[in-house]
Amino acid sequence: MTSNAPTSNAPTSNAPTPRRKPFETVLVANRGEIACRIIRTLRALGIRSVAVYSDADRDALHVSLADAAVRLGPAAPHASYLNIDAILAAAAATGAGAVHPGYGFLSENEAFARACADAGLVFVGPGLTALAVMGDKIRGKNHVAGSGVPVIPGFSRPGQSDAQLVAAAAAEVGYPLLIKPSAGGGGKGMLRVDAAGELADALVTARRVAQGSFGDDTLLLERYLDRPRHIEVQVLADASGAVIHLGERECSLQRRHQKVIEEAPSPLLDPATRARIGEAACRAARSVGYTGAGTVEFLVSDMAPDEFFFMEMNTRLQVEHPVTELVTGLDLVEWQLRIAAGESLPLTQAEVVLTGHAIEARVYAENPARGFLPSQGAVLSLSEPVGDGIRVDSSLRPGLTISGVYDPMLAKVIAWGADRAEALARLDRALADTVVLGVHTNVEFLRLLLRNPDVAAGRLDTGLIERSLPGLGLRGMPGQPLPDHFSVAAALFLHAAAGSGTGPWAQPNGWRLGPARPARYSLRVSATETVDVAVLTGPDGLSVAVDDRMPVPARLSPVADHSGTFACELDGRLEVLQLVSDGPRLWLGQNGFSAELVHRSRAERLADRLAGRGRAGGEAGTARPEVRSPMPGTVVAVHLATGDLIVAGQRILTVEAMKMEHHLLAETDGLLTVGVRPGDLVRLDQIVASVDAVAVATTTLTEASAPDTEATPSATPVKGDPT
Known part of the structure; x- marks a missing residue:
C-alpha cells in the first residue's frame, strides 16, 4: 500500500503544518483498509495506534500495522466491531485518549459517542446533536428543510406502518420511488420500486435489512429522480463555529446504490453552482453545530445542473475522501484528529484551492461473470500499483483470507492528474497493474467502465452502469x-508439473507402446462450462489443441525475476500473465482480468458424463431442477416449504453474503424440496433446494406463492460499504 499522503506531483496545502501531537494514543475502532489508512496517519503524526480485531481478523493487515492490538470477540460484527463495551474496555486497557471510528460500524452511532464521553474518551467525530439529527434520515431531512436547504419530494414521518407507507406512496410520492432506511446510509437497504404492486414486498425486505443493519426498521420514501447525478460536498468545521467546504465529489457511478468510481471535482458543475452547493452544505453543517469532517450529499439533475436537492448528511469520513485529499493537499484524518483535540481550521474558505483532478476506483471481492456476487478465498498472489499520481488504500496482503462476514471492498486505487483526462489514463494503467489472485475481483470491470464513452466524456448518472453492462464485454460473461x-x-503449467517425475511412465508426453497419444487436461471455467486442452509432444516441441480444434505450437516459460509471471506463446503470439496454483485450482491474471480454472479429475469427468450434464450443463436453455447457492453465505429466509407446488421464477429462499441479500428463484415448475433452514451456512454452488418436474396448475397457487417479478436471482444491499 502506498503512502496515504498526496503523491509527489499532487498539490500540497499552503497552510502551515502544525507540530503538536493532538493525542498520545488513539484506538481505531474499525477494520480493513480504513483502519490501515488511519493508522498510517497516526504513525506520521507520532501518535501511538491501537487496533482492535475479531477472530476472523486475527491475521489482518491493520493488526500488524498498529502499535498494539486487542481482540474484541468472535467474527460476527455484533460480537466484535459493534460491541461497544468491548471497544471501551480495549481503550481503557491500552491507555487510549481518543477513539477514531472510521466509517461504517459505530461511526455514526450516538450511543457509542455518548459512551466514549462517559468513559473520558474523545470521540473523533461530531457532537451528539449532529449525530442525533443527521443520523436519522427523516429528522435530518426535515431539519435542513427548515434551514432553507432544498430537499427531495417524499414522505418522511417516523412510526409509519407498511399500510401507511403504501397509502402515502399513492397520495404523496408517486412512482418510481426509493425506499430508504431512516437510521443508516451507504445504500444499505435502499430499494427502487417502479409500480404500486411491488411496494408491499419491497417494504418487507427493506425493514428486515434496516433492522439487521441498524437495529431500526424505520423507513422513508422519496421520489426517484430519473437519471440523477449523485454529488456530495466535503465540509470541515471546528468548535469555534467556523465551517468551510473543500469542493465536491461526483459519485454517480453506482451499482445497487453502492458507489464504484468517484472523482473530484465533478465534471458537471460550473464555479457558480459549486459555490452555491458548497454554501448549502455549510449551512446544513452549521444548523447542527457540526465539528470535524462530514459530507453532505445531494442529487443533481443532469438536465438541470444548477438545481440540487439534499439527500442526507454523513457524519463521518467517507470511503471516497482520498480524491478530496489529492486535489486539496489536506490530510482529512489528521484534521479530524486536530479538530477533535480543539484546534482551529487550518484555512479559510477563500484559501481553499482545488488543483488538478482525482479519480478513485473501489476494488471489490466480487465475480462480475456471476452477476457481481460476492467472492471469497485466500489471496495467493498480490501486486498493487505504484507510480506518479497513484495512491492505493488497501488492507490486502498475500495469504489473507477473504471471508463472507464483512464488506466486500478490498482496496481503493486512486489517481491524480493535472486534468481529468490524465487522471483517467493514470487510473486505467494502475488498474491494469493490479493483480489479486485467489479471489475474484471487479478490476477488469472497472477498466472497461472507465473506457465507456459516456464515462470518458463525464456524462454520468446513477443508472449508467446498469444500462452499460450488456455492452461492456466482460470476459467470462x-x-x-x-x-x-x-x-x-493452465494446461501447459499442469503438463510441466506432471512431468517432474522420472522414467517414461511419469512423463505426460504421450509415450506408449504404439502410436503417440496426447495428454489431455479438462478445465472447468464456470459452473456450467469446461475447456479441454490436448497437449502433444512432437519433434519440434509442444503443440496444443483446444476443444479438438487444429493443433498449434505452444510454449510456457517463466519470466525471469518475476515470480509467478509466465510468457505463454500460442501459435506465434506471446502473452504475459500471472499464474498461481492452489491444488487443482489455477488462478491466472492479465491486465486486470483474472480467472479461476479447476483441473477436473478423471472421476469428475466420468461423473459428469454419467449424469448427462455434458460440457455445457445440458441442452441450451433447459432449466435445471437443482437450486444452487450462487455464493457462500447464510440462509436468512426460506419463503416456501418442502411439498409446495411452485412455478418458474418463484422465490424460494434468501441467502446473505458480504452484506448482500440474494434471492434464489426456481428455474422450472414442479414440486419443491427444500434442504436448508434459516441460519444454515451454505457453500458456493451447494444444492439448497430441488424441483421435481410435475404439471402445475396455476389456479392451485395461492396469492402468496405467485411467482416473483424477477427473472433471475437478485441482490439487495444489506451492509454494503458505508459510502
Missing part, C-alpha cells in the same frame, strides 16, 4: 469466452 491463452497456459 455469456458471449465472452475465456481467451484461449488462459486455458492453454
Whole structure:
C-alpha cells in the first residue's frame, strides 16, 4: 500500500503544518483498509495506534500495522466491531485518549459517542446533536428543510406502518420511488420500486435489512429522480463555529446504490453552482453545530445542473475522501484528529484551492461473470500499483483470507492528474497493474467502465452502469469466452508439473507402446462450462489443441525475476500473465482480468458424463431442477416449504453474503424440496433446494406463492460499504 499522503506531483496545502501531537494514543475502532489508512496517519503524526480485531481478523493487515492490538470477540460484527463495551474496555486497557471510528460500524452511532464521553474518551467525530439529527434520515431531512436547504419530494414521518407507507406512496410520492432506511446510509437497504404492486414486498425486505443493519426498521420514501447525478460536498468545521467546504465529489457511478468510481471535482458543475452547493452544505453543517469532517450529499439533475436537492448528511469520513485529499493537499484524518483535540481550521474558505483532478476506483471481492456476487478465498498472489499520481488504500496482503462476514471492498486505487483526462489514463494503467489472485475481483470491470464513452466524456448518472453492462464485454460473461491463452497456459503449467517425475511412465508426453497419444487436461471455467486442452509432444516441441480444434505450437516459460509471471506463446503470439496454483485450482491474471480454472479429475469427468450434464450443463436453455447457492453465505429466509407446488421464477429462499441479500428463484415448475433452514451456512454452488418436474396448475397457487417479478436471482444491499 502506498503512502496515504498526496503523491509527489499532487498539490500540497499552503497552510502551515502544525507540530503538536493532538493525542498520545488513539484506538481505531474499525477494520480493513480504513483502519490501515488511519493508522498510517497516526504513525506520521507520532501518535501511538491501537487496533482492535475479531477472530476472523486475527491475521489482518491493520493488526500488524498498529502499535498494539486487542481482540474484541468472535467474527460476527455484533460480537466484535459493534460491541461497544468491548471497544471501551480495549481503550481503557491500552491507555487510549481518543477513539477514531472510521466509517461504517459505530461511526455514526450516538450511543457509542455518548459512551466514549462517559468513559473520558474523545470521540473523533461530531457532537451528539449532529449525530442525533443527521443520523436519522427523516429528522435530518426535515431539519435542513427548515434551514432553507432544498430537499427531495417524499414522505418522511417516523412510526409509519407498511399500510401507511403504501397509502402515502399513492397520495404523496408517486412512482418510481426509493425506499430508504431512516437510521443508516451507504445504500444499505435502499430499494427502487417502479409500480404500486411491488411496494408491499419491497417494504418487507427493506425493514428486515434496516433492522439487521441498524437495529431500526424505520423507513422513508422519496421520489426517484430519473437519471440523477449523485454529488456530495466535503465540509470541515471546528468548535469555534467556523465551517468551510473543500469542493465536491461526483459519485454517480453506482451499482445497487453502492458507489464504484468517484472523482473530484465533478465534471458537471460550473464555479457558480459549486459555490452555491458548497454554501448549502455549510449551512446544513452549521444548523447542527457540526465539528470535524462530514459530507453532505445531494442529487443533481443532469438536465438541470444548477438545481440540487439534499439527500442526507454523513457524519463521518467517507470511503471516497482520498480524491478530496489529492486535489486539496489536506490530510482529512489528521484534521479530524486536530479538530477533535480543539484546534482551529487550518484555512479559510477563500484559501481553499482545488488543483488538478482525482479519480478513485473501489476494488471489490466480487465475480462480475456471476452477476457481481460476492467472492471469497485466500489471496495467493498480490501486486498493487505504484507510480506518479497513484495512491492505493488497501488492507490486502498475500495469504489473507477473504471471508463472507464483512464488506466486500478490498482496496481503493486512486489517481491524480493535472486534468481529468490524465487522471483517467493514470487510473486505467494502475488498474491494469493490479493483480489479486485467489479471489475474484471487479478490476477488469472497472477498466472497461472507465473506457465507456459516456464515462470518458463525464456524462454520468446513477443508472449508467446498469444500462452499460450488456455492452461492456466482460470476459467470462455469456458471449465472452475465456481467451484461449488462459486455458492453454493452465494446461501447459499442469503438463510441466506432471512431468517432474522420472522414467517414461511419469512423463505426460504421450509415450506408449504404439502410436503417440496426447495428454489431455479438462478445465472447468464456470459452473456450467469446461475447456479441454490436448497437449502433444512432437519433434519440434509442444503443440496444443483446444476443444479438438487444429493443433498449434505452444510454449510456457517463466519470466525471469518475476515470480509467478509466465510468457505463454500460442501459435506465434506471446502473452504475459500471472499464474498461481492452489491444488487443482489455477488462478491466472492479465491486465486486470483474472480467472479461476479447476483441473477436473478423471472421476469428475466420468461423473459428469454419467449424469448427462455434458460440457455445457445440458441442452441450451433447459432449466435445471437443482437450486444452487450462487455464493457462500447464510440462509436468512426460506419463503416456501418442502411439498409446495411452485412455478418458474418463484422465490424460494434468501441467502446473505458480504452484506448482500440474494434471492434464489426456481428455474422450472414442479414440486419443491427444500434442504436448508434459516441460519444454515451454505457453500458456493451447494444444492439448497430441488424441483421435481410435475404439471402445475396455476389456479392451485395461492396469492402468496405467485411467482416473483424477477427473472433471475437478485441482490439487495444489506451492509454494503458505508459510502
